[in-house]
Amino acid sequence: MARPETNPDPAPPFLEVRSLTKYYPITKGFRRRVTGLVKAVDDVSFSIREGETMGLVGESGCGKTTTARCVLRALEPTGGQILFQTADSGTVDLAPLSRRELRPLRRQMQMIFQDPFGSLNPRMNLFDIVGEPLLVNGMPNRKERQERVAELLGLVGLRPEYMQRFPHAFSGGQRQRIGIARALALNPRLVVADEPVSALDVSVQAQVLNLLLELQERLGLTYLFVAHDLSVVKHICDHVAVMYVGKLVETADTKTLFYSPKHPYTASLLSAVPIPDPRLRSEGIELSGEVPSPANPPPGCYFHPRCAYAIDVCKTQSPLLRQVSPGHFVSCHRAGELPLQGIVT
Amino acid sequence: MSDLTLGPEVAQTLPEPVWKEIVAAFARNRLAVVGLGILLIVAFVALAAPLLAPYDPYKVKLGEQFLNPSWNHPIGTDMFGRDVFSRILYGTRISLLIGLVPTLISMTIGVILGLVSGYFGRRVDFLIMMLADMVLSFPSLLLAMIVMYTLGASLLNIFIALSAVGWAGTARVVRAQTLALKNKEFIEASRAIGTKDIAIMLKHILPNCLPQLLVLFTLNIPDSILSEASLSFLGIGAQPPAASWGLMVAGGREFLFNAPWVAIAPGIAILITVLAFNFLGDGLRDALDPYLKS
Numbered sequence: 349m350a351r352p353e354t355n356p357d358p359a360p361p362f363l364e365v366r367s368l369t370k371y372y373p374i375t376k377g378f379r380r381r382v383t384g385l386v387k388a389v390d391d392v393s394f395s396i397r398e399g400e401t402m403g404l405v406g407e408s409g410c411g412k413t414t415t416a417r418c419v420l421r422a423l424e425p426t427g428g429q430i431l432f433q434t435a436d437s438g439t440v441d442l443a444p445l446s447r448r449e450l451r452p453l454r455r456q457m458q459m460i461f462q463d464p465f466g467s468l469n470p471r472m473n474l475f476d477i478v479g480e481p482l483l484v485n486g487m488p489n490r491k492e493r494q495e496r497v498a499e500l501l502g503l504v505g506l507r508p509e510y511m512q513r514f515p516h517a518f519s520g521g522q523r524q525r526i527g528i529a530r531a532l533a534l535n536p537r538l539v540v541a542d543e544p545v546s547a548l549d550v551s552v553q554a555q556v557l558n559l560l561l562e563l564q565e566r567l568g569l570t571y572l573f574v575a576h577d578l579s580v581v582k583h584i585c586d587h588v589a590v591m592y593v594g595k596l597v598e599t600a601d602t603k604t605l606f607y608s609p610k611h612p613y614t615a616s617l618l619s620a621v622p623i624p625d626p627r628l629r630s631e632g633i634e635l636s637g638e639v640p641s642p643a644n645p646p647p648g649c650y651f652h653p654r655c656a657y658a659i660d661v662c663k664t665q666s667p668l669l670r671q672v673s674p675g676h677f678v679s680c681h682r683a684g685e686l687p688l689q690g691i692v693t
Numbered sequence: 694m695s696d697l698t699l700g701p702e703v704a705q706t707l708p709e710p711v712w713k714e715i716v717a718a719f720a721r722n723r724l725a726v727v728g729l730g731i732l733l734i735v736a737f738v739a740l741a742a743p744l745l746a747p748y749d750p751y752k753v754k755l756g757e758q759f760l761n762p763s764w765n766h767p768i769g770t771d772m773f774g775r776d777v778f779s780r781i782l783y784g785t786r787i788s789l790l791i792g793l794v795p796t797l798i799s800m801t802i803g804v805i806l807g808l809v810s811g812y813f814g815r816r817v818d819f820l821i822m823m824l825a826d827m828v829l830s831f832p833s834l835l836l837a838m839i840v841m842y843t844l845g846a847s848l849l850n851i852f853i854a855l856s857a858v859g860w861a862g863t864a865r866v867v868r869a870q871t872l873a874l875k876n877k878e879f880i881e882a883s884r885a886i887g888t889k890d891i892a893i894m895l896k897h898i899l900p901n902c903l904p905q906l907l908v909l910f911t912l913n914i915p916d917s918i919l920s921e922a923s924l925s926f927l928g929i930g931a932q933p934p935a936a937s938w939g940l941m942v943a944g945g946r947e948f949l950f951n952a953p954w955v956a957i958a959p960g961i962a963i964l965i966t967v968l969a970f971n972f973l974g975d976g977l978r979d980a981l982d983p984y985l986k987s
Contacts, residue, residue: 422881454887467878471900480896481886530882 360439361395361431362570363419363538368392368428368443370414374643386643388414389425390594393669396587398433398537401564401571403585403602405578405617407639411594416540416574418443420459421450432457435537455485455534462543464523468515474501474526475511481533500529504559521552525559532563540572545580557584578621582606582691590614593650594642596669600676607690610678613651615688623691649681657686718980725976731969739785748776750783750936759952771941771955772948781962783936788966790848791921792914795855800910802856803863804902808894810864811871822868825861833858834923841929851930855917866909870902904981911974915967922963938963 370389373382389411396402404412418425421442430442435456442453461467468477478500479493487493498508504525515523524544531539541560545553561584563569575581581588582602589599590613598611609615616635637654640646646653652662661681669679680686719725738745748766754774762769768777810821828836840854874880875898883893924930925939933940938959945956 420885422885451887454885459882459885461878461882463878467882469879469883469897469901471903472896480883480888484886484888484892527882534886 360433362398362400362433363572364393364395364429364431365415365419366393366429366431368415368418368430369426370411370418370423371426384643386641387594387645388642389418390642392428392589392591392594392596394587394589394596394599396570396572398570399564399568400586401573401584403581403588404572404574404591405576405581405588406591408576409639409642410591411642412574412576412591413542415591416459416542416572419572420457420540421445422459432538455481456536457538457540458531458534458536460524460527460531460539460541460544463547464520464527465515465547467527468523470515473512473514474506477515477526478529478533481530485534496533497529500533501526503532503563504529519552520548521556524548524556528556528559528563532567535567536569538570538572540574542574543576544573546575546577553580560584578606578617582621590617593640593645595650596677596679597651598676598678598680599669604673604676605690609688609690610672610676610683610686611651611680612655612657612686612688615690618691619689621691649679657682715980719976722976722979724972725980728969728972728976731965732973735785735966735969736789738782739789742782742786746776746779746782748779750775750780751934759948759955762954768958769952769954771945771952777941777955777958780936780941781938781959784938784941784959784962785966787848787931787935787937788918788921788963791851791855792918792966792970795852795859795917796910796913798852798856799859800863800906800913803860804867804899804906806860807864807867808871808898811868812875812890812894812898818868821864825864828858828861829865834920837920837924838927838929841924846929846932848931851921851924854924855920858920859913859917862913863906863909866905867902870905871898874898874901908974908978908981911970911977915970915974918963918967918970 368389369387369391372386372388374384374386375381376383392411392415394402404415406412414423417423419430419442421430425443428443431439432442432453434440434453440453442450445453472480475494475497478497482493482496487496494511497511501508501510506522506525506529510518515526518526524547528544544560545556548556557580560571564571571584573581573585585602587599587601588605590597590605590611592613598605598609598614605614606618609618635654640650640653648664649655649658649662649667652658655662659682665681667679667681669677670683672678672683678684752775754770757770757774758772760766760770760774766776766778768781771777771780806821806825810818836858837854840857841850844850844853871894880893880897883897888896921930921937922939922942925937926943928943931937931940933944941959942956942963945952945954945959949956
């Protein structure tokens with residue numbers, strides 16, 4: 349009698365990104381000679397399990413949005429694989445697919461946008477905005493669409509009677525709910541949220557985040573959540589990946605990453621999170637210098653010019669992503685030997 | 694869900710519809726309202742010309758040439774004894790027709806080419822814009838004259854000539870607007886849904902160009918009217934005995950000292966109509982301006 353193999357993670361990941369790269373050529377002159385490459389996303393790998401939330405964090409310009417858009421194939425990746433578990437449980441690599449081949453898969457993955465003002469057509473009413481995905485994907489019957497739109501509006505906490513109104517009549521938070529309703533119209537399984545709350549007031553942020561969490565529970569959604577606000581990430585994400593100048597520097601489950609970061613960059617990001625307790629003084633790590641340009645990154649570890657712990661090897665050799673504990677990957681030569689502090693509370 | 698169904702952020706009072714504000718802003722502009730009023734009168738005259746005109750505008754009456762303005766002939770008669778007032782009333786028909794039809798045709802062409810150019814970009818854009826620049830770099834009257842000389846003088850050919858000249862400006866405006874819109878997130882959202890390019894252009898981009906197009910429309914009409922008048926004046930537009938204002942100015946200019954009304958009256962009619970369109974266009978632009986920017 350053979351014992352079944354004990355595998356801690358038997359199901360293949362819902363979404364697996366392998367060595368994703370996105371380069372933009374820098375051209376010069378009339379003949380558009382390529383003189384350099386902007387490595388917006390450079391060899392990024394991560395995976396998400398079904399029903400979980402992956403947070404992608406980093407400073408502006410670090411490539412997190414580009415990564416998210418490549419995953420959705422709104423952008424053409426330069427290289428790498430994007431393995432997606434489709435509804436009929438086959439795995440498809442999204443990276444090389446053409447626009448036409450992508451169309452049937454589109455409904456399984458949708459996006460929530462950062463700017464609640466730019467993401468809704470000002471000349472369409474809510475019925476047309478939320479109903480558009482239904483119309484495009486084969487629901488020509490107006491009555492049916494009306495019912496579904498009413499249902500979706502209810503789902504995101506808006507009154508169905510608002511259907512005839514135009515976006516300008518709504519506040520930022522309400523608009524973001526409209527955007528969420530539109531994203532959910534086709535029953536997607538993967539939702540990419542690109543900074544969905546960073547344009548909102550703090551009080552409204554919490555409402556929208558709770559809505560997202562609730563929808564995830566009710567509809568079994570998987571989120572790829574792009575953010576720069578770590579307190580938001582801590583609230584909503586199961587796993588976090590930290591990016592710096594197009595590269596992944598650390599990834600782990602949220603708890604591990606927040607309590608025991610292994611990369612000095614992660615630690616400095618964490619030290620910038622405000623602590624809502626006046627008696628605790630955080631010992632902020634202030635980074636000096638600027639984020640290097642992805643067109644002209646420094647040699648070795650991209651972070652070494654700003655790193656307090658940099659040694660000689662950091663200046664010459666680019667560190668590889670290595671596992672320091674199960675599920676915790678860091679790309680730092682000195683990972684594990686540094687006295688880094690996470691979130692105190 | 695209960696605490697989410699109606700959060701405190703749900704606005705109790707919603708702002709008035711935008712068009713009400715636009716109408717109010719338009720109404721505050723007196724010149725624009727006057728322009729609109731004049732144009733309504735002109736349109737009425739054009740429709741009701743046979744009822745309003747005291748005489749047949751084409752009937753030649755020998756022995757009644759160059760009558761001074763009087764109760765019988767409010768603006769006198771011309772060199773063929775035709776009643777100038779009646780001819781001016783009938784002239785509104787040609788002028789409005791010339792104002793509207795070529796403008797509609799040229800703007801339709803301009804909208805299509807502008808959308809395609811801005812949306813697809815690259816080589817298509819380069820070609821269309823090169824063509825537009827060529828048209829724009831030519832004096833438009835000269836270009837229209839070339840077309841008219843080649844095709845011959847007729848009303849239909851005036852339509853063709855003015856359309857061939859007029860599309861480039863519209864194409865440029867629509868292209869610029871398309872470029873500004875096509876990277877908006879709602880376009881990307883629509884693409885992510887799987888909407889086809891044509892549907893994106895017609896449903897998302899075109900409606901957002903409408904305020905600009907409305908202004909452009911009211912400002913293009915007087916251009917067309919003036920071009921027709923110029924072409925007719927030069928003898929390659931409307932042909933005698935048509936009651937065209939441009940033609941009437943041309944015919945009357947020889948008698949400017951003996952019977953000034955024959956040339957001046959249709960000139961004033963052109964002036965008033967064109968000014969009215971310009972006032973309307975300016976008023977619309979000002980009223981829509983804050984919405985054009987957003």
